[in-house]
Each structure stands twice: as structure tokens, then as C-alpha cells.
Amino acid sequence: xxxxxQAPTSQILAAGRRMTLRCTQDMRxxxxxxxxxxxxxxxxxxxxxxxxxxxxxxxxxxxxxxxRANTDDFPLxxxxxxxxxxxxxxxxxxxxxxxxxxxxxxxxxxLTVL
Amino acid sequence: xxxxxxxxxNLTAQEGEFITINCSYSVGISALHWLQQHPGGGIVSLFMxxxxxxxHGRLIATxxxxxxxxxxxxxxxxxxxxxxYICAVVLRSGAGSYQLTFGKGTKLSVIP
Numbered sequence: 001x002x003x004x005x006q007a008p009t010s011q012i013l014a015a016g017r018r019m020t021l022r023c024t025q026d027m028r029x030x031x032x033x034x035x036x037x038x039x040x041x042x043x044x045x046x047x048x049x050x051x052x053x054x055x056x057x058x059x060x061x062x063x064x065x066x067x068r069a070n071t072d073d074f075p076l077x078x079x080x081x082x083x084x085x086x087x088x089x090x091x092x093x094x095x096x097x098x099x100x101x102x103x104x105x106x107x108x109x110x111l112t113v114l
Numbered sequence: 115x116x117x118x119x120x121x122x123x124n125l126t127a128q129e130g131e132f133i134t135i136n137c138s139y140s141v142g143i144s145a146l147h148w149l150q151q152h153p154g155g156g157i158v159s160l161f162m163x164x165x166x167x168x169x170h171g172r173l174i175a176t177x178x179x180x181x182x183x184x185x186x187x188x189x190x191x192x193x194x195x196x197x198x199y200i201c202a203v204v205l206r207s208g209a210g211s212y213q214l215t216f217g218k219g220t221k222l223s224v225i226p
């Protein structure tokens with residue numbers, strides 16, 4: 001693995017189903033983030049983790065949960081998907097959560113909830 | 115009101131033109147990032163600024179903290195510069211960490 005990866009690349013999901021989006025980084029970054037990108041709204045932070053074992057809520061956390069059991073992985077779970085969660089999801093990481101750190105983005109997951 | 119405003123929303127330029135994309139923000143910030151999103155969707159970081167000016171190849175980014183304004187310039191534009199350029203400001207969250215708040219992006223198309 002080089003950098004940050006996401007899986008799946010795309011997914012079509014029936015409303016009400018549970019879905020976990022995977023994110024893995026091999027840069028030993030402490031901080032990780034989940035964003036959603038919607039047309040006309042830009043990127044918005046869903047959840048973040050400053051270090052393994054801790055997580056926090058971003059701007060639009062409702063309907064999503066995250067865990068950070070180790071440094072490398074930061075999965076995002078939709079417990080019961082709804083059509084408004086149709087979006088492109090980006091995972092990102094940075095060396096630390098400090099203000100001067102560059103964020104590295106994964107390639108994104110395109111999710112459609114029907 | 116969005117805390118980060120970019121202009122223009124869309125920009126079409128002829129190859130070789132000098133391009134300027136603007137970003138204004140309404141709150142005090144720790145730093146500002148410029149990002150590029152390719153037509154395929156991938157996002158890469160171009161610059162992180164907290165003051166002054168940075169240059170990388172044909173790209174120049176400037177920031178004026180007092181005026182709460184940043185600009186991204188592209189000299190001698192090329193069709194491969196066609197992308198969405200996103201401004202993001204670094205705000206300190208209530209939990210003591212720093213989070214990015216994004217503008218909606220400027221879609222640049224450079225025509226040969």
C-alpha cells in the first residue's frame with residue numbers, strides 16, 4: 001500500500017442497509033478524517049480521529065459512526081442508510097491534528113442509496 | 115453564510131493565460147490550504163499558508179491575514195491545469211484540534 005486507500009470504489013445500496021466504508025493508510029499518520037462531498041456544498045467533515053483510540057464529531061455526523069482501533073484503519077459505518085447519504089466519501093489523514101499539517105486524501109468512495 | 119467564499123465559481127481560460135482564483139473567509143484562522151481536485155475525483159494538497167506567499171512551479175499562492183483573503187495564481191496555464199481548485203481554512207475546534215472548513219471550489223477549464 002502506498003499512501004491512503006479506500007474501499008469500495010463505488011457502491012449501490014438499498015435504503016435501510018448497513019454499510020461500512022473502509023480507509024487504510026500506511027504513513028503512520030496520527031490524525032484521520034472522513035468527509036462527504038456533495039454538489040454545490042463542497043467537502044464537509046463527518047468524523048475525525050486525532051489519534052488511535054479517540055474519535056470526534058465533525059459538521060455532519062448524524063447517521064454515521066467511526067472507530068479507530070489502530071493507527072492505520074478508520075472505518076466509517078452507516079448503520080441504516082438513507083437516500084440523503086448518497087454522496088462521494090473521502091478519507092484523509094495528516095501527520096498530526098495540528099494546524100500546519102498537510103492532509104492526504106484517499107481516492108474516494110461513490111455511494112448511492114436507493 | 116459559508117465561512118469560506120471562493121470566486122469565481124467557474125473559469126474558462128485560453129492556454130497560456132494568467133489565472134487568479136480568490137478565497138475570502140470570515141473568521142480568524144490558523145492556516146489556509148489550497149487543494150486541487152482532478153476530473154477523475156482525486157484530491158491533492160497544493161499549498162498550506164499561514165502568511166505571505168509560496169511558489170511551486172507555475173503555481174503561486176498568497177495570503178493576507180488582515181484582509182482575510184488568499185489568492186491562487188497559475189502562470190502560463192495549460193489544459194492539464196483543468197481541475198477544481200478548493201480553498202480550505204484551518205479552524206480550531208472546541209476539542210482543541212484543528213479542522214478544515216472548505217470553500218465550494220472553483221472549476222477551471224483551460225482550452226488549447
